[in-house]
């Protein structure tokens with residue numbers, strides 16, 4: 001093989017656009033979002049305690065890669081969430097939680113770092129919980145609200161992959177919540 005031919009082959013192989021390693025998602029197209037505690041106003045049970053806290057503190061950060069336009073049928077999005085440790089009263093920090101706007105759309109979550117609990121609630125408001133830890137893989141079926149709770153003192157990082165046309169319905173959870181909460185009862189995460 002002459003040198004010219006070899007170079008042509010090499011240049012036709014491009015580097016990845018995005019890398020996902022050591023709990024970090026990196027690349028020019030990755031969008032970084034920050035969710036502060038005040039943006040979670042209303043989701044915690046102890047509102048009196050919530051109002052005493054610093055609303056500008058970070059509850060979680062999300063890195064999202066959307067290789068296709070939002071709403072593209074057949075497309076997939078990829079995300080990495082960094083959920084901070086903390087409590088409001090005896091309730092652990094958690095994500096806002098949502099159903100998908102296109103209700104039948106499913107999603108994968110998987111644990112990367114830290115420990116927590118994935119709360120899943122069906123349309124009949126039956127709530128179940130799955131332990132999340134590095135390597136745990138969670139299939140979230142359609143018609144199922146999902147929220148992640150950080151039950152430990154360190155960061156909880158988890159990955160997500162979902163259909164590009166799933167969208168978000170936050171309203172149901174903002175108005176009615178999940179039917180169960182994860183609370184710290186004598187230092188044991190408990191589903192109540």
Ligand SMILES: [Fe+2]
Nearest residue numbers: 100107146162
């Ligand atoms: Fe989702």
